[in-house]
Amino acid sequence: MAGGLLLLTLLLAPLVGGLVVATMRAAPGAAKATALLFALAELVLAGFAWFAFDPGAGRLQLGLSVEWIPAFGARFALGVDGIALVMIALVGVLVPIVMGASWEEKLPEGRTAAGFYSLLLITESMLVGVFAATDVFLFYLFFEVMLVPMYFLIGRFGGPRRQYAAVKFFLYSLFGGLVMLASVVGVFVVSSEQLGQGTFDWATLVTIADDVPESTQMWLFLGFFLAFAIKAPLVPLHTWLPDAGAEAPVGVGVLLVGVLDKVGTFGFLRYCLPLFPDASRRLAPLVLALAVVGIIYGALLAVGQSDLKRFVAYTSVAHFGFIALGIFAFSTQAHAGAVLYMINHGISTGMLFLVVGMVMARGGSRLIADYGGVATLAPVLGGMFLLAGLSSLALPGTNSFVSEFLVLVGSFPRQPVFTIVATCGIILAALYVLWVYQRVMTGPLRGAAVLADGPGAATDPDTARGRAAARFPDLSVREVAVLAPLVALILVLGFYPQPVLDVINPSVTATLSEVGMTDPVTGSGGN
Amino acid sequence: MLAVQQISGAGQVLAQRAQLPAIDYGALAPLLVILGAACVAVVVEAFVPRPARWGAQVAVTVLGLAAAGAALGVHLSSGAGGVVTLAGTVAVDGPALFLWGTLLALGLGSALLIADRTVEPGGAFVADAAVRVGTAQDRAQNRAQRAQPGGTTPGGTRAAAAGGHEEMQTEVFPLFLFSLAGMMAFTAANDLLTMFVALEVLSLPLYLMCGLARRRRLLSQEAAVKYFLLGAFASAFFLYGVALLYGYAGSVALADISQASAGTDRSDTLLFGGLAMLVIGLMFKASVGPFHTWTPDVYQGAPTPVTAFMAACTKVAAFGAILRVLHVGFESTSWTWRGVLWGIAIASMVIGAILGLTQTDVKRMIAYSSVAHAGFILVGAMAMTPDGLSGTLFYLLAYGFTTLAAFGVVTLVRDAEGESTHLSQWAGLAKRSPLTAAVFGFLLFALAGIPLTSGFTAKFAVFSAALADGMAPLVVIALVASAVAAFFYLRVVVLMYFSEPAADGPTVSVPGGFTTAAITLGVVVTLLLGVLPSFALDWAALGGFTS
Secondary structure (H helix, E strand, C coil): CHHHHHHHHHHHHHHHHHHHHHCCCCCHHHHHHHHHHHHHHHHHHHHHHHHHCCCCCCCCEEEEEEEEEHHHCEEEEEEECHHHHHHHHHHHHHHHHHHHHCCCCCCCCCCCHHHHHHHHHHHHHHHHHHHHECEHHHHHHHHHHCHHHHHHHHHHHCCCCHHHHHHHHHHHHHHHHHHHHHHHHHHHHHHHHHHCCCCCEHHHHHHHHHHCCHHHHHHHHHHHHHHHHHHCCCCCCCCHHHHHHHHCCHHHHHHHHHHHCHHHHHHHHHHHHHHCHHHHHHHHHHHHHHHHHHHHHHHHHHHHCCEHHHHHHHHHHHHHHHHHHHHHCCCHHHHHHHHHHHHHHHHHHHHHHHHHHHHHHHHCCCEHHHCCCHHHHCHHHHHHHHHHHHHHCCCECEHHHHHHHHHHHHHCCCCHHHHHHHHHHHHHHHHHHHHHHHHHHCCCCCCCCCCCCCHHHHHCHHHHHHHHHHHCCCCCHHHHHHHHHHHHHHHHHHHCCHHHHHHHHHHHHHHHHHCCCCCCCCCCCCC | CHHHHHHHHHHHHHHHHHCCCCCCHHHHHHHHHHHHHHHHHHHHHHHCCHHHHHHHHHHHHHHHHHHHHHHHHHHHHCCCCCEEECCCCEEECHHHHHHHHHHHHHHHHHHHHHHCCCCCCCCCECCCCCCCCCCHHHHHHHHHHHCCCCCCCCCCCCHHHHCCCCCCCCCHHHHHHHHHHHHHHHHHECEHHHHHHHHHHHHHHHHHHHCCECCCHHHHHHHHHHHHHHHHHHHHHHHHHHHHHHHHHCCCEHHHHHHHHCCCCCCHHHHHHHHHHHHHHHHHHCCCHHHCCHHHHHHHHCCHHHHHHHHHHHHHHHHHHHHHHHHHHCCCCHHHHHHHHHHHHHHHHHHHHHHHHCCCEHHHHHHHHHHHHHHHHHHHHHCCCHHHHHHHHHHHHHHHHHHHHHHHHHCCEEECCEECCEHHHHCCHHHHCHHHHHHHHHHHHHHHCCCCCHHHHHHHHHHHHHHHCCCHHHHHHHHHHHHHHHHHHHHHHHHHHHCCCCCCCCEECCCCHHHHHHHHHHHHHHHHHHHCCHHHHHHHCCCCCCC
16 A cells, blocks of 8 residues: 555656646746756655566555545556556656756746646656556546646647647547547446446456457457557557657757657557457568568658658657567567567657757757768767767667667567567667767868858958857756766666566566567467 | 317316416426526516616626525435426426526626627627618717716717727617526427417517627628518428317427327328428428528627527427427327427438538538537437437537537637638637637547547437447438538638638727636536536436326
């Protein structure tokens, strides 16, 4: 019960913080400080939860369950397994970093810091709720409500085309969510047929999953899958992400691709697989095909982007392909790799987004072509860009390598063809990351954003260089402090991912048995 | 010989009927209190001096609603189950009591909006809307309204407005009470003739109320005439349906029709023809799908407090009657009419969602939203299960409060011409008036069915009942329609929050106590039913129909 209260506090603390901060419209400084304080407190609470969780004990821990709407069979039930726990920890780590990164951001006219930071905290609360809910109805509730603060964050604080991006984001997600609602209701109806008394309790639903006819499972699976595939996003449902990611403020973009999209892949693991095992196995080839297409297609589009933020968004589309591949390959290694990938992608893409944001804060342009030779002016910034990029392309020694390797090794025995195609995506990843790095950071100074006075100024290279240097100071202490934790995580998880794997492995094994699969015997080509 | 016997038999029946039937006054008390209050209000209108009239009318209305509510509470707590009284013409059962409670609460909210005279000085109504603005008659009309103990300012029509409240035109209160009583009777009517009488009692005052607008009088009168003509058509359809069903079953009582239709060799043509006519009349009142054409014009033209009353209460009453007709009278033949109602529900959802996208006027937009919602409610009404019944009742409660508060907010956004209902005028409202925008945004999210609002709970209740009753394809269509409809609610949120305000945009009036109370009531209920809906769901599930 104490654990349950801990989770409840984790859920409510940011919400209360958000409401408190929302009242501080007149004092932006105090609002920021209060918000950061709440976010750090949340991180500490997440740390408590991490140590209160015992990987060797039962599946769902820190549980709390209260009667809520008996007429619907819905309970207010919280609890975490290893997968949910690491996701909550990721949220806890990223939100303070995002706040630090947005500290000096210029908000659009008429918008207050209080509004921005309070919406960030409310989003954090909803995300904790999504990961901690163990009642399908409650999960759905958080899944939908989460859209509202995010919608306002993009629409009120974003770039020039923010209205379009915010509405597109909201409508895509809402459409998926409403189709999922049909399946959520369907699950309830099926459970009342099976048990005589309908329930939304996840653990109970898992126990009856095998008795549900496959055709019913298919329909229900598709409802959930559509919502999660939009959220994750899988090709061809990904088109909202580049728009939303590009128009959102940098900090919000980090949360969007870093955590919010993970709700989709989390949903695959937590809901699609255990609740609809037959349908998951039957439809896996379809999902795998989408995943692999996403890896290649996302990578190709990332290569072709001229806009830095859209570039990051498309790299994410490729990465989500890897995660989906790992999930639907049905092996312990691949699953563990996928979950680890979810964490690592949040860290490395989050960092890439932040570094790109720092470049854009100096140059004032989103176009890659407007930059060149920035690393000679700001070497530390250049180094951070390179590190984030290398982590993103899964260089050995960085965190992403471990997860990508696990996914590919785990998927190969059962899905050799898909895995081989996916492996080609790694080459493209090296191409898009290094090429962008080369264009933005290396070589002589060039580009409209760097040489703000245009070609005429180039006749006097010293003063042009001086002006450019003044525009591109190296990282400030705040920016270093924001990036340092991410750098540390990239390196630590690159060399020693075992603590995280220890937490997620029992849940991964349990998920695999729920979907009714066993690990393929290596070398025999699967079963 | 036989004929003579029959006639004498009929005479005996007549003689028996001539004795007063047993009347359960306890069960009928809420209805009788409202009717009584309406009569008192007429007397007040006739005899109380003008300066004191507004206060007296508000007191009569609010006290009447409170007394009816208290009577309802007493009857509920007495634990009496479904009661059929007045010789079987009125059934006071679980659904009727729930709907009465809903109607009284929504009626209170509407009455508060109607009684407000601070937002629009002198209230939203004039006595004779046919008089053109600025003419000598209009000035006389305004002077008469403004007659204060100190006398009128000669010639100064506008100047007088500054000093103290203008007197409000108060006929609207008795009209409102009669209409509300009609609605209550409509939901409890256990035979079709009573239902028809109730339909007229609720409709006729509404036609009048639509034409009373102080601003944009031509639009208001057009609305009233349109509503009256189309309403008369619908009434005729209803009555023709009743006649055909009487021909079929030999009785207008719903229970008798139900019995008659259960396995006989009577003419199905009469049954289905009658049912179709009946349903058309009812669907018209509920502004369901292809019978909705009056809705946008009337919602737009009527004075906004009246629109709020119509949108919230008429829908409740009409669906109350639809539920009773379908569940009590035609449950045994449900397999024959269900297909048709599927089509109507789909049409309503699609029409509401798609045409709502193209609207540029807030009131018309909410009108199309109400058409879409009518489709959703119909989905629940078709599920012939206890869950379907309770879900539909809950939906009516939730929708009523949300839409009431939404129209309440619409009355506040004004410029010199009156209410600014064109959407472009709402741009950047969040900057000028954050609280108003936040409240309206919340209500729009509720209408869109986002969780933690009553809109979501209600949709969930209705759709889960429909799915359990084997209507999965319809539920999927309904959900897709919800997604489309969400777009036009979002459009308003985008305008209010993400756009820059226009230079000469409308101001937001500081609402008086009455409007504030009404909006607060709607918002609180919307939130409460979204977060902790159990008490209302339990009440809605208390009992089925008695006949």
